[in-house]
Amino acid sequence: xxxxxxxxxxxxxxxxxxxxxxxxxxxxxxxRHLRAFYSRRLGPALRSDAEDLVQETLIAMHARRGxxxxxxxLTAWVYAIARYKLIDFLxxxxxxxxxxxxxxxxxxxxDESESAGARHDVEKLLATLPARSRxxxxxxxxxxxxxxxxxxxxxxxESAVKVSVHRAMKNLAAKADGAGDEN
Numbered sequence: 001x002x003x004x005x006x007x008x009x010x011x012x013x014x015x016x017x018x019x020x021x022x023x024x025x026x027x028x029x030x031x032r033h034l035r036a037f038y039s040r041r042l043g044p045a046l047r048s049d050a051e052d053l054v055q056e057t058l059i060a061m062h063a064r065r066g067x068x069x070x071x072x073x074l075t076a077w078v079y080a081i082a083r084y085k086l087i088d089f090l091x092x093x094x095x096x097x098x099x100x101x102x103x104x105x106x107x108x109x110x111d112e113s114e115s116a117g118a119r120h121d122v123e124k125l126l127a128t129l130p131a132r133s134r135x136x137x138x139x140x141x142x143x144x145x146x147x148x149x150x151x152x153x154x155x156x157x158e159s160a161v162k163v164s165v166h167r168a169m170k171n172l173a174a175k176a177d178g179a180g181d182e183n
Contacts, residue, residue, distance in 0.1 A: 009074045016065060027058055030078055034058070037082055046093075053089055057082045071120065125172050136161055137168040 008029060015023030034057055038050035060081050068077055122142075126134050132154075139150040140161065147165075151158045 005073055005075055009070065012065075012068065012074050013070060016068075030058065030061070033075070034078075034082055037079065038086065041086060049089065053082075053085055057085045060085065125175055128175060129168055129171065133164055133168040133171075136164045137172075140165050141169075 008026060011022040011026035011029070015026055031054055034054040035050060038053045039047055042050055042053075057078070061078055064081070068074065126138065129137065136150060136154060136156070139145045139153065140147060145153070147158050147161050150156075151161045154161070156164070
């Protein structure tokens, strides 16, 4: 069974609080993830080095565990460390790997840390809006509903929905720029 982000984060937080069993579970689960990560990237010729890289990554993770921000995804943090360890390894070996362009998509995993961070920032900004403005803005701008659909859903007029969206966007833009204007 592969642990999900929620379990991994819970084990990390418990491990940082002194729970040795949770920390062992975390290390075991991350070892499996990292072995697969390195095996895909190193190829058959260097696959024997994957275990060393797994251990180096776990040691670096342990040494830097105090820098982990629990508000961010744990796997993004761990894979960032793993990428740096892989780059360092390839530099030490003075290797450059090449592969056909059509196979490149299989090598690069989607980096969800950036999109997760963006989602987190958007949610944080949305939370500063009044509930009704937040609901209207989410409906129109994030869920993709039309102004008419949102008006029917909320019981507001279409003009009121447009005004509410405009004001909410203006408010968020001011907050994002640091002006803090709350109209």
